[in-house]
Amino acid sequence: MKLSKEQIKHYQETGLLFIPGLFSTEEIAKIQDAVVTLSTRDTPGRILEKDNKTVRALHGCHQNAEIFNSLIRHPSLLTPASEMLNSDVYIYQFKVNLKGAFNGDVWPWHQDYVFWDQEDGMPFPKAINVAIFLDEFNEFNGPIYFIPGSHQESLIHLGQKQSSETPNNWESNVSAALKYSLDQETITKLADQNGIIAPKGAAGSVLFFHCNLVHGSAPNISPYPRRLLIITYNSINNIPNCQGNPRPEFLVSRDHTPLKPLRDKVIA
Numbered sequence: 693m694k695l696s697k698e699q700i701k702h703y704q705e706t707g708l709l710f711i712p713g714l715f716s717t718e719e720i721a722k723i724q725d726a727v728v729t730l731s732t733r734d735t736p737g738r739i740l741e742k743d744n745k746t747v748r749a750l751h752g753c754h755q756n757a758e759i760f761n762s763l764i765r766h767p768s769l770l771t772p773a774s775e776m777l778n779s780d781v782y783i784y785q786f787k788v789n790l791k792g793a794f795n796g797d798v799w800p801w802h803q804d805y806v807f808w809d810q811e812d813g814m815p816f817p818k819a820i821n822v823a824i825f826l827d828e829f830n831e832f833n834g835p836i837y838f839i840p841g842s843h844q845e846s847l848i849h850l851g852q853k854q855s856s857e858t859p860n861n862w863e864s865n866v867s868a869a870l871k872y873s874l875d876q877e878t879i880t881k882l883a884d885q886n887g888i889i890a891p892k893g894a895a896g897s898v899l900f901f902h903c904n905l906v907h908g909s910a911p912n913i914s915p916y917p918r919r920l921l922i923i924t925y926n927s928i929n930n931i932p933n934c935q936g937n938p939r940p941e942f943l944v945s946r947d948h949t950p951l952k953p954l955r956d957k958v959i960a
């Protein structure tokens with residue numbers, strides 16, 4: 693998929709680009725099936741909510757199922773990501789945030805790059821998230837909130853630097869008690885300046901968003917699940933140094949092979 697000049701400009705100015713209906717109902721059904729199957733497996737990258745039952749997230753899925761390994765090479769995801777980063781890319785992270793009906797918990801306001809900078813030693817914010825809606829996102833089921841343009845603020849909150857002596861407590865990077873969340877004063881100021889948006893739409897819609905864009909989401913008290921698949925591509929010129937105490941591979945991929953788009957049917 694080739695982006696138009698207007699789409700690229702929109703992404704550069706706001707930090708995000710929303711493309712409704714990129715995947716068909718049949719394609720999403722196959723991805724959903726794979727998510728359900730993977731959710732039942734006790735893999736190291738499977739994270740539970742505080743109730744110790746509801747699956748909060750699945751990490752490193754591209755290493756656990758063929759369909760996800762193909763998806764990272766989908767031309768409609770990979771080509772725009774490469775174009776927006778102006779570079780060949782490799783897979784940095786692959787996760788599904790499930791935000792289950794009634795029990796899916798909060799994602800406090802944050803920027804992603806602070807985690808990759810502080811925890812992994814990623815040199816520059818030259819990574820991009822590609823988020824695929826696996827369910828309809830509506831006003832009830834905890835859609836993601838974004839502050840458009842906030843990626844231009846660069847890194848707002850640096851948090852505590854982890855010592856290489858302490859065990860790498862990566863759980864606080866993926867739980868509702870997020871390590872590098874933003875304070876209320878910062879969010880109030882940014883929201884006053886730029887407002888808040890919550891893209892909504894049918895399953896199969898896709899959101900590209902900048903790794904410094906401020907975002908978060910409320911708990912899901914609705915009866916509707918809200919599953920979001922997020923692929924993070926990183927520039928091959930921006931490989932983290934992962935010094936000291938690296939996070940597990942399901943959070944930071946060690947395979948830096950540049951990805952090539954697949955030509956044939958990707959979601960079989």
Ligand code: SIN
Pocket residue numbers: 789799835836907908909920922
């Ligand atoms: C994220 O910050 O990685 C996603 C938040 C969400 O799934 O709502």
Ligand code: MN
Pocket residue numbers: 802803804907
């Ligand atoms: Mn995030």
